[in-house]
Amino acid sequence: MKKVIMGNHALSWGAQLGRAQVIAAYPITPQTQVVELLSEMCASKTLDAKFIKVESEHSAMAACIAASIAGARTFTATSAQGLALMHELLHWASGGRNPVVMGNINRAMAPGWSIWTDQNDSLSQRDTGWIQFYCSSNQEVMDTVVQAFRVSEELMIPSMVILDAFALSHTYEVVDIPDQDKVDGYLPPFKPPVRLTPSDPHAFGGLTSPEHYFELRYKLQKDMEKVPDLVEETGREYEKLFGRYLGQVEDYRCDDAEIIFVTSGTAGYTARVGVDQLRQDGIKAGNLRIKMFRPFPFAKVREILPRAAKVAVVDRNISYGHHGVFYQEVKSALYGRDHDRPPVFGYITGLGGRDIMPETFKEMARMTLAKDKPEEDITWMGVKR
Amino acid sequence: MKDKKKAEKIIFKTEKEVPLMPMSLGSMLYNKTGAWRNIRPVIDLGNCIQCGICWKYCPDVAIYIENEFPVVDLEYCKGCGICAEECPTKCIAMVEEEK
Ligand code: SF4
Ligand code: SF4
Numbered sequence: 417m418k419k420v421i422m423g424n425h426a427l428s429w430g431a432q433l434g435r436a437q438v439i440a441a442y443p444i445t446p447q448t449q450v451v452e453l454l455s456e457m458c459a460s461k462t463l464d465a466k467f468i469k470v471e472s473e474h475s476a477m478a479a480c481i482a483a484s485i486a487g488a489r490t491f492t493a494t495s496a497q498g499l500a501l502m503h504e505l506l507h508w509a510s511g512g513r514n515p516v517v518m519g520n521i522n523r524a525m526a527p528g529w530s531i532w533t534d535q536n537d538s539l540s541q542r543d544t545g546w547i548q549f550y551c552s553s554n555q556e557v558m559d560t561v562v563q564a565f566r567v568s569e570e571l572m573i574p575s576m577v578i579l580d581a582f583a584l585s586h587t588y589e590v591v592d593i594p595d596q597d598k599v600d601g602y603l604p605p606f607k608p609p610v611r612l613t614p615s616d617p618h619a620f621g622g623l624t625s626p627e628h629y630f631e632l633r634y635k636l637q638k639d640m641e642k643v644p645d646l647v648e649e650t651g652r653e654y655e656k657l658f659g660r661y662l663g664q665v666e667d668y669r670c671d672d673a674e675i676i677f678v679t680s681g682t683a684g685y686t687a688r689v690g691v692d693q694l695r696q697d698g699i700k701a702g703n704l705r706i707k708m709f710r711p712f713p714f715a716k717v718r719e720i721l722p723r724a725a726k727v728a729v730v731d732r733n734i735s736y737g738h739h740g741v742f743y744q745e746v747k748s749a750l751y752g753r754d755h756d757r758p759p760v761f762g763y764i765t766g767l768g769g770r771d772i773m774p775e776t777f778k779e780m781a782r783m784t785l786a787k788d789k790p791e792e793d794i795t796w797m798g799v800k801r
Numbered sequence: 802m803k804d805k806k807k808a809e810k811i812i813f814k815t816e817k818e819v820p821l822m823p824m825s826l827g828s829m830l831y832n833k834t835g836a837w838r839n840i841r842p843v844i845d846l847g848n849c850i851q852c853g854i855c856w857k858y859c860p861d862v863a864i865y866i867e868n869e870f871p872v873v874d875l876e877y878c879k880g881c882g883i884c885a886e887e888c889p890t891k892c893i894a895m896v897e898e899e900k
Contacts (some may be wrong), residue, residue, distance in 0.1 A: 511821045610824065618825040619824060619825055620822065621834065622824070622829070623828040631819040632819060635821065
């Protein structure tokens with residue numbers, strides 16, 4: 417069934433198709449419609465889930481964690497300040513190995529108070545041990561929620577499905593919504609290895625001495641390292657069933673490119689238009705959209721980027737006192753590969769919802785191709801100075 | 802009193818033995834929180850109406866019901882006084898620990 421829906425509703429549809437059993441959420445602009453539709457789905461019983469109203473995002477995540485420990489498939493969604501308020505519980509979910517799936521709408525952090533998009537909210541949660549997927553279309557949002565349940569539950573690691581405020585959250589697109597029974601074939605019911613139940617009582621998350629804490633963290637990292645292969649495998653399986661591949665990265669016209677942009681989110685969609693226009697002008701551009709940011713897709717990045725003479729990383733975020741976060745990560749992925757490492761240029765753009773246009777990509781290509789190496793550590797595109 | 806596991810430290814030899822989720826690592830078997838206490842609940846069973854409120858309220862699960870009457874497990878009771886506060890007949894006194 418094809419429907420024209422907004423990005424936020426694509427998250428709700430994903431949760432319904434995934435048969436989420438417990439939903440606890442607190443509304444925040446620009447996420448509100450995710451929760452609105454989910455509460456309607458629960459009320460009309462198209463989704464057989466317990467909807468828990470809570471007084472804060474911290475409580476929303478706490479409720480999801482508890483329900484997950486009890487063996488329920490759980491879903492929530494938030495944005496920016498709400499995600500920041502959840503921070504402590506994000507560690508509880510990953511450290512406790514509770515495969516909660518959460519939608520996050522990328523919204524710039526206040527102050528100055530903003531409801532528009534950038535990635536500093538979710539990238540600030542980089543080291544919490546959550547899998548992070550950055551989406552660039554409503555279809556991808558819906559599909560990724562279903563895949564995220566599968567990946568998270570298989571490895572017992574929570575996932576964040578991320579989309580840009582307004583550029584995706586409130587943008588209406590055609591989304592192909594698959595049949596429920598076909599999705600059921602792809603995503604089996606959640607069966608955790610252990611769960612909280614009176615018949616087998618356990619204390620969860622109790623005091624852990626230096627004797628064992630270290631090993632718990634080792635195991636989380638080792639399982640995190642299994643995510644890329646599992647995403648590949650489940651993404652191919654999804655493609656077989658539904659015709660849409662869900663991978664770690666999207667490689668657009670990179671094969672013969674002289675310059676490759678590294679992008680994420682909706683900027684990765686705009687980049688394709690920029691790449692096409694540049695090619696019309698005779699510049700061989702390509703785009704590597706990083707969909708899965710955590711764990712970082714090292715193998716894909718190392719395989720694709722050395723094809724080009726130059727790389728331009730486009731960051732809609734800033735790690736104050738360092739560089740753009742994707743820029744840092746791409747450079748670290750290429751470290752030590754001196755024989756095939758193209759110069760990497762870092763651009764900051766689009767903070768606080770400022771538009772990133774195809775022209776922005778043309779300008780970045782011009783600047784990148786004009787120099788052998790970056791003139792500044794980071795280049796701020798379009799800042800008024 | 803309820804059968805308790807032997808107070809022995811659980812030590813896993815390899816990471817493979819450590820449970821995936823941090824659970825039931827047994828730290829409370831040897832971490833006797835009763836040592837933190839400076840006042841202790843003393844129950845006057847003559848006035849106890851066997852309501853079980855103290856059992857329900859104790860945050861440390863340090864009260865057991867034995868032969869229908871409450872018994873404090875002093876190995877774990879931290880002496881918070883919640884049981885004494887909640888007891889409807891006020892038959893629990895909090896008494897200074899000596900030594
Ligand atoms: S004093 Fe506190 S810890 Fe001790 S039995 Fe009473 S309620 Fe429990
Ligand atoms: S609360 Fe007081 S009366 Fe009730 S069982 Fe405990 S000691 Fe007895």
